[in-house]
Amino acid sequence: MTGTSEPSALEGFSGRHLLGIQGLSPLEIDYLLNLADDYVELNRRADKKNDILRGRTQINLFFESSTRTQSSFELAGKRLGADVMNMNLSASSINKGETLVDTAVTLNAMNPDLLVVRHGSSGAVNLLSQKVSCAVLNAGDGAHEHPTQALLDALTIRRAKGKLQGLRVAICGDIVHSRVARSNILLLQAMGATVNLVGPRTMLPKSFDGLGVHRFHDMKAGLEGCDIVMMLRIQNERMHGAYIPSVREYFHLYGLDYEKLKFAKEDACVMHPGPMNRGVEIDSILADDPERSLIAKQVEMGVAVRMAVLEALAKNLPNGSEDLPNGSEDLPNGSEEESV
Amino acid sequence: MMHAITNTRLFDPASGLDETGTILFNDESIIACGKDVKLPEGTTITDGTGLITISGLVDMQVFIGEPGEEYRETLATASQAAAAGGVTTMIMMPDTQPVIDDAALVDYISRRARGTAIVNVHPMAGITKGLDGEMMNEFGLLHEAGAVAFTDGNRSVMNARIMQKAMSYAAHFDALIMHHAIDANLVGEGVMNEGELAIRLGLAGIPVIAETIMIERDIRLVEATGARYHVAQISSRESIEIIRQAKSKGLPVTCGVSVNHLMLNQNDVENYRTFAKLMPPLRTEEDRQALIAALADGTIDVIVSGHNPQGEDAKRRPFGEAEFGSIGVETLLAAGLTLHHEIEVPLPRLIEAMSATPARLLGLKAGTLSVGHKADLALIDIDAPWIVDADSLHSRSKNAAIEGRKVQGKVMETFVAGKTVFKNND
Numbered sequence: 001m002t003g004t005s006e007p008s009a010l011e012g013f014s015g016r017h018l019l020g021i022q023g024l025s026p027l028e029i030d031y032l033l034n035l036a037d038d039y040v041e042l043n044r045r046a047d048k049k050n051d052i053l054r055g056r057t058q059i060n061l062f063f064e065s066s067t068r069t070q071s072s073f074e075l076a077g078k079r080l081g082a083d084v085m086n087m088n089l090s091a092s093s094i095n096k097g098e099t100l101v102d103t104a105v106t107l108n109a110m111n112p113d114l115l116v117v118r119h120g121s122s123g124a125v126n127l128l129s130q131k132v133s134c135a136v137l138n139a140g141d142g143a144h145e146h147p148t149q150a151l152l153d154a155l156t157i158r159r160a161k162g163k164l165q166g167l168r169v170a171i172c173g174d175i176v177h178s179r180v181a182r183s184n185i186l187l188l189q190a191m192g193a194t195v196n197l198v199g200p201r202t203m204l205p206k207s208f209d210g211l212g213v214h215r216f217h218d219m220k221a222g223l224e225g226c227d228i229v230m231m232l233r234i235q236n237e238r239m240h241g242a243y244i245p246s247v248r249e250y251f252h253l254y255g256l257d258y259e260k261l262k263f264a265k266e267d268a269c270v271m272h273p274g275p276m277n278r279g280v281e282i283d284s285i286l287a288d289d290p291e292r293s294l295i296a297k298q299v300e301m302g303v304a305v306r307m308a309v310l311e312a313l314a315k316n317l318p319n320g321s322e323d324l325p326n327g328s329e330d331l332p333n334g335s336e337e338e339s340v
Numbered sequence: 341m342m343h344a345i346t347n348t349r350l351f352d353p354a355s356g357l358d359e360t361g362t363i364l365f366n367d368e369s370i371i372a373c374g375k376d377v378k379l380p381e382g383t384t385i386t387d388g389t390g391l392i393t394i395s396g397l398v399d400m401q402v403f404i405g406e407p408g409e410e411y412r413e414t415l416a417t418a419s420q421a422a423a424a425g426g427v428t429t430m431i432m433m434p435d436t437q438p439v440i441d442d443a444a445l446v447d448y449i450s451r452r453a454r455g456t457a458i459v460n461v462h463p464m465a466g467i468t469k470g471l472d473g474e475m476m477n478e479f480g481l482l483h484e485a486g487a488v489a490f491t492d493g494n495r496s497v498m499n500a501r502i503m504q505k506a507m508s509y510a511a512h513f514d515a516l517i518m519h520h521a522i523d524a525n526l527v528g529e530g531v532m533n534e535g536e537l538a539i540r541l542g543l544a545g546i547p548v549i550a551e552t553i554m555i556e557r558d559i560r561l562v563e564a565t566g567a568r569y570h571v572a573q574i575s576s577r578e579s580i581e582i583i584r585q586a587k588s589k590g591l592p593v594t595c596g597v598s599v600n601h602l603m604l605n606q607n608d609v610e611n612y613r614t615f616a617k618l619m620p621p622l623r624t625e626e627d628r629q630a631l632i633a634a635l636a637d638g639t640i641d642v643i644v645s646g647h648n649p650q651g652e653d654a655k656r657r658p659f660g661e662a663e664f665g666s667i668g669v670e671t672l673l674a675a676g677l678t679l680h681h682e683i684e685v686p687l688p689r690l691i692e693a694m695s696a697t698p699a700r701l702l703g704l705k706a707g708t709l710s711v712g713h714k715a716d717l718a719l720i721d722i723d724a725p726w727i728v729d730a731d732s733l734h735s736r737s738k739n740a741a742i743e744g745r746k747v748q749g750k751v752m753e754t755f756v757a758g759k760t761v762f763k764n765n766d
Contacts, residue, residue: 101656121658122542123612142660144542179542207545210536 013312017129017136020145021186029190033155035308036301040155043079043304052311053082056113061103062139063119065090068274069139072299073116076306080314082114100124104131113317114310117141122179135313143177149273150183152305154191156298157228160269165192170223170264172198172254173232173281174243176205180273181232185211198222199254202243219254223263230271231256231281239280247280257283261292269294342366342380343758345719348388350374352395353688354696354708363393365715367758373709388719391752394691395707396428396459396716399669400518400596400698401572401644403493404430405736406452408437413649413736415449418669419457421647421734423762425670426718426751429460429706430647431698434471435493441466441477443485450486458761459754460716462488462704467506467517473497476506479515488702489516491572494619494664496520500557507567516701518570521558522620526550531660533606533621541612543659546621548576555579559586562593570701571595573646575620577630584639594701596642597631599675600666600741604628608741614655614662616741618646635693636685642701643693645672649737666741670733675742677722677749715758724750 013028021029042048058077060070065088077084089103098106100119107115108131115136117125122142129136140146158164169188175181175197188195195213197204208215216222223229234250244250256270270286270293278284287293344364350373351358362377363370372378379385399422405412415432422430432449434440440449440463453461465487469475472495479490490510497503497519510517527550532538534545555571559582562569574580574595586593600618605625608616616622634640648665655662668675676694679685699707706716725748730738754762 099653099657119658121660123660124658126612127656127658142542142658143544176539182540182542205534205539207534207536207539211539 012315014316015313016316017138018147018309018313019126019129019136019138021147021150021183021190022145024190026190029151029154029187032151032305032308032312033158035311036151036155036305037159039304039307040301043300048079049081050079051081053077053080053314056082056314057111058082058084058114058116058310059107059112060084060086060116060139061089061107061118062087063089063100063117063124064140066118066140068299069118072302073139073306076303076310077114079303080307080310082310100128101131104128108132108134114313135317137309137313140179143179143182145183146179147183148302148306148309149180150187151309152298152301153184153230153271153273154187155301155305156271156294159301160294160297161227164188167193167227168196168225169193169228169230170196170198170226171230171232172219172222172256174203174234174238175199175208175232176203177235177238178232184230185213196222196226200244200250219260220263223260223268226264226268228269228271229256229261229264233273233275234277234280251280255279255281255283256286258286261286268292271295271298274299342371342383343386344377344379344383345386345388345393345717348391348393348719350709351392351687351691352709353692354395355710357709363709363717365717365755365758368714369758370709370711370713370715373711386719386753390721392720392722393709394426394718394720395695395709396718396754396756397426397673397694398429398431398698398702398704398707399427399645399647399672399694400431400642400702401433401598401646402430402669403433403435403648403665405649406436411736412651414456415453415461416456417734417736418647418649419453419459419461421667421670422459423754423756424734424751426673426720426754427459427669428716428718428754428756429462429699429704430669431488431702432461432463433491433493434464434466435495439466439471439493440464440487441469441471443478443481446482446485446487459756460706462486462702464489464491464518466490467492467497468502471495473499473502476502476509479510479513483513483515488704489518489570491518492520494520496522496524496554498524500561503558504561504565507561507565507569511565511567514568516568516570518572519554519558520573521551521554521571522546523550523554526553529660531617531621532609533623535606535624537606537610541609541659548578548623551576551620552578552582555582559591559593562586562591566592568592569594570642573598573601573620573644574631574640575601575623576627580630580634580639587639594641596644597635597640598646599643599668599672600646601628602632602635602643602679603675603742603745609659612659614657614659615666615739615743617659617662617664618666618741619664632679632683632685636689638689641693642698643672643676643690645669647735649735650739651737655739665739667730667733667735667737667739668741670735671728671740671742671747673718673720673751674726674747674749677720678747681748715755717755718751719753721750721752723748726750
């Protein structure tokens with residue numbers, strides 16, 4: 001890296017990008033969660049502003065539209081004082097034949113500091129990060145990773161249960177297509193929690209065994225002893241015959257209601273990354289039950305976690321954007337320190 | 341005009357020849373070959389001391405972008421790459437634009453190749469019209485026009501009834517059916533080998549059964565029709581076993597493997613390396629080892645490059661969106677020889693699988709040093725090491741799966757019909 005003082009892994013977060021949970025140390029995860037904890041307090045005040053990112057430009061580049069995640073990142077950046085621009089490319093230039101790499105090079109020429117990227121293809125954000133000189137934050141790539149979701153889930157759990165170490169967490173539903181599941185598996189295991197995966201065999205293939213998880217195809221067995229039950233969203237196109245025969249059969253076997261929740265620990269809490277399909281993955285009343293559901297909390301933690309990550313990445317940017325090299329040939333030294 | 345390579349190790353698995361001597365040839369054919377060859381007055385002599393002379397290779401699966409996608413590769417550029425790799429005969433796949441499914445197109449390709457290519461080019465024609473798996477092609481007319489075999493290229497004939505009729509009809513001509521044997525429905529949106537690595541990368545997997553189910557189906561059809569059948573490329577242990585059993589029953593079944601599948605495994609796609617995105621996909625190290633063993637014991641008949649040039653725009657994409665394929669016609673021999681050096685695949689088996697065997701399957705008079713055959717030769721330094729650097733290869737596209745790999749074995753000079761088409765000036 002350049003001569004600027006850079007926090008070591010011991011005192012902070014050392015990556016130039018956040019491309020995934022893969023490659024983060026437990027200390028880095030802890031650091032980000034602690035920082036996010038502080039932002040939760042800030043966000044509950046009347047004056048929510050901070051100027052840590054003043055002068056910085058943050059671009060939210062969404063190749064897949066997501067109102068919730070994009071709003072969360074937008075709010076996070078604005079509360080830290082950054083200039084935030086949203087680019088929704090799900091239906092524009094990508095259809096005009098421009099490639100991801102073209103888009104990256106074009107945006108890079110505008111000298112952004114922070115690029116928040118969501119893309120429908122696994123590995124797309126890694127590819128993009130190789131072509132730009134700013135910090136890249138993965139807001140979800142295909143079925144690969146969604147690191148801020150895992151961080152916000154971890155923060156939610158930690159605040160509800162006081163710890164992550166030693167907990168048993170069930171992740172249920174369409175595991176094979178879920179980047180949320182992958183990032184959560186990596187993070188929870190890194191922090192000493194045990195992960196149960198539960199889902200129909202079509203959505204939870206055997207190959208997951210290699211990840212050190214416990215695999216179940218039955219909610220009763222899968223939820224036993226769990227402190228947290230995390231439900232995943234089922235995409236519309238997978239509901240009718242391709243992976244499951246019907247919504248009603250899925251809800252009957254895997255939809256979370258008060259009955260099935262009894263299989264878990266008495267004080268088990270329910271989570272969902274949203275947006276929910278009420279009556280498909282989760283019973284509507286249970287989802288809204290403040291005694292059992294952490295779903296609204298997850299949304300709140302989302303903003304705080306994203307503020308923490310933006311701050312951590314901004315700290316690692318070379319100071320003074322005037323000196324920022326332009327173009328992929330001139331990547332700052334230290335690109336080998338990428339977090340993935 | 342007479343030409344001779346002297347003091348060279350003459351190596352010809354097809355005839356069992358392996359001795360130091362001289363090969364004499366004119367502007368067309370091999371005149372003499374052996375220890376005591378008298379050189380006529382005025383013979384041009386190439387000193388082959390320390391070098392091996394083999395028949396030029398026959399690469400049984402080469403994709404070329406001409407006509408239609410000349411930015412990927414033309415007959416000319418592909419042939420230059422081939423010449424530099426000691427490949428003197430390229431078997432061209434019909435996946436062009438338009439696809440090769442008509443006698444006039446076969447004729448066009450042959451003429452165009454004669455005009456622009458510096459090695460021999462023989463097209464295969466489609467099994468079905470438009471390569472769409474629906475209607476059988478005119479095997480008789482296509483064969484007469486010069487199609488050496490029939491394949492739907494990178495596409496599978498999914499309809500068993502169509503395949504049955506095609507095989508049945510082809511059997512009458514003793515035509516070879518070469519199939520991209522993989523079930524398209526089971527491939528689905530898959531982009532790499534199914535398994536833990538695909539799960540970790542969040543990429544859709546292609547199961548081994550996509551391959552084995554199709555090969556098993558086809559072998560049943562071979563039993564029913566008697567057609568000569570060749571699997572273009574196999575990629576898994578399980579497929580080897582199926583082929584082995586079919587052969588032990590005496591069925592006319594053969595198979596190929598790409599040299600990339602002998603060199604690489606699925607771990608090469610780590611970090612979303614799109615150059616290693618191949619079809620069939622690279623599988624596990626155990627599969628790779630099994631493929632090498634099956635090559636050595638003869639269960640696998642042919643090694644191909646599967647040369648599939650893709651422009652930068654097609655490869656510099658997220659893994660799932662990138663095109664399949666790798667170039668390889670220029671590195672086929674060197675990669676193969678590397679296997680010989682590193683893990684002692686017997687040299688005769690190796691060379692035969694890239695020359696005499698494909699020539700025999702396709703009915704070509706090539707792949708051997710026999711007197712009277714066309715003087716298609718490669719003079720090679722079997723030990724010379726080098727590093728694959730796609731930028732210095734002759735192909736118009738640079739998507740080499742083995743980019744950066746150390747290989748051992750260099751082509752010094754290549755002759756087609758007795759004329760030098762490549763000379764290494766290092």
